[in-house]
Amino acid sequence: MIEFRQVEKHYGSFHVLKEINLQIEQGEVVVVVGPSGSGKSTLLRCINRLEAISSGELTVNNSKVNDKKTDINKLRRDIGMVFQHFNLYPHKKVIDNITLAPIKVLGMTRQEAEKTAMYFLEKVGIAEKAGQYPSQLSGGQQQRVAIARGLAMKPKVMLFDEPTSALDPEMVGEVLDVMKALAREGMTMVVVTHEMGFAREVADRVVFMDQGQIIEEASPGEFFSNPREERAKLFLNRVL
Ligand code: ADP
Ligand code: MG
Numbered sequence: 001m002i003e004f005r006q007v008e009k010h011y012g013s014f015h016v017l018k019e020i021n022l023q024i025e026q027g028e029v030v031v032v033v034g035p036s037g038s039g040k041s042t043l044l045r046c047i048n049r050l051e052a053i054s055s056g057e058l059t060v061n062n063s064k065v066n067d068k069k070t071d072i073n074k075l076r077r078d079i080g081m082v083f084q085h086f087n088l089y090p091h092k093k094v095i096d097n098i099t100l101a102p103i104k105v106l107g108m109t110r111q112e113a114e115k116t117a118m119y120f121l122e123k124v125g126i127a128e129k130a131g132q133y134p135s136q137l138s139g140g141q142q143q144r145v146a147i148a149r150g151l152a153m154k155p156k157v158m159l160f161d162e163p164t165s166a167l168d169p170e171m172v173g174e175v176l177d178v179m180k181a182l183a184r185e186g187m188t189m190v191v192v193t194h195e196m197g198f199a200r201e202v203a204d205r206v207v208f209m210d211q212g213q214i215i216e217e218a219s220p221g222e223f224f225s226n227p228r229e230e231r232a233k234l235f236l237n238r239v240l
Contacts, residue, residue, distance in 0.1 A: 001026045001157060001188050002047060007056035009042060016042050018212040020056070026156075029189045031199040031220075034209035035235060040192040043209070044159045047190070048079045061156065077105060080150030084162040086142040088134040088149075094121070095130040098149045106153065113152075120148035124178050140171025144178055151182075158182065160191040196239060200224055208232045 002024040009017035016039050024030050032040050045051040046058060049065050049072055058065045063075055088097050098120065099113035108116065121127040124144040126137075134142050143163055150158055160179065164172040176198050183189055183202050193199065199206055199220055206223040208216040208231075216229045224240075227233050 001028075001061060002190070003057075003059045004043075004046075005057040005059075007046070007058055008054045009039075009046065009051065010054045016212050017046070017053070020214060022207065022214060022217075024157075024188065024190060026188050027186045028204045029183045029187075029191065029202055030205050030207055031203035032190065032192045032207045032209060033194070033196070033199060033235070034215075038209040039212040040209055041161050044081075044161050044190060044192060047157075047159060048076050048081060050081075073105075077153060078156040080153060080155035080158040082143070082146050082150055082158065082160045082163050084165045086134070086139075086146040086166075088142055088145060090134055092133075093130070094126075094132055094134065094137070094145050097134070097145060098152050101149070102152050116152050117148070120151045121145070123151070123181075124148045125174070138171060139167045140174045143167065143171075143175045147175075147178055147182075157188045157190070160189065160193070162192055162194065164193065164195060194239065196224070196236075208235065210235070 004020045004022040007017055007020040020043065032043065034040055042051055046053050047060060053066055060075060061078060063070045065075065095114060095117050098117035099110065102108040102113040102116060103110060118127060118130065121130055124147055126141050126144055129137055129141060164175050167175065176195060180202055203220045206218055206220050207214055210231045216227060216232045227236055
């Protein structure tokens, strides 16, 4: 579903992604870990072309992300993204945050979009907040709204960039539970997180990045009990 082949990216003279080769299959949950500044967010942002790659090839669903002939808006419809800061529209009610894109981009009727929105709010466990404004919700609830908003577009892939890093500790679990349920239902997910428990429990594969490179790729069992690379060992010693 997603394939990086020899992908390089520079920010000016700074070489942020180096020789990235990575394949993600449909239904797979890949957790990306690594120190701050190692290029994890950049890697995710290349997938929906929030960042352009410098060279190499990146395909999503067999479409070349950086090809001029690729309809990027169509491609982005298939890719949901959830950020550390929930990025909800503060002046819109929860339900209207969710119906906006399905109406504007997918051309759903309001009625259809509201039905879809309620379905996904139900799913993330906060249907009763539909009529409230984001500021009336806790951080964990806001992040669940952001996930529902992503799902309402019926994406084929969900990207998560440190979705629990801005939350108070007591709210981390409720967001991870929603993500776990999504994984169990077979959603293809790429998750950048520092939640090693989540990685261990949910990931099909763990990708460890350092200084712009993929240093190690392994099953969670292998990665956490017996990392091959010295840098991975050092990282795990610091975070576990
Ligand atoms: P991570 O998510 O692993 O913390 P990032 O992908 O955000 O890492 O950043 C990787 C490196 O690229 C960092 O050194 C960061 O400072 C740099 N970087 C990120 N975005 C930009 C940008 N827009 N311009 C220049 N440098 C950037
Ligand atoms: Mg980041």
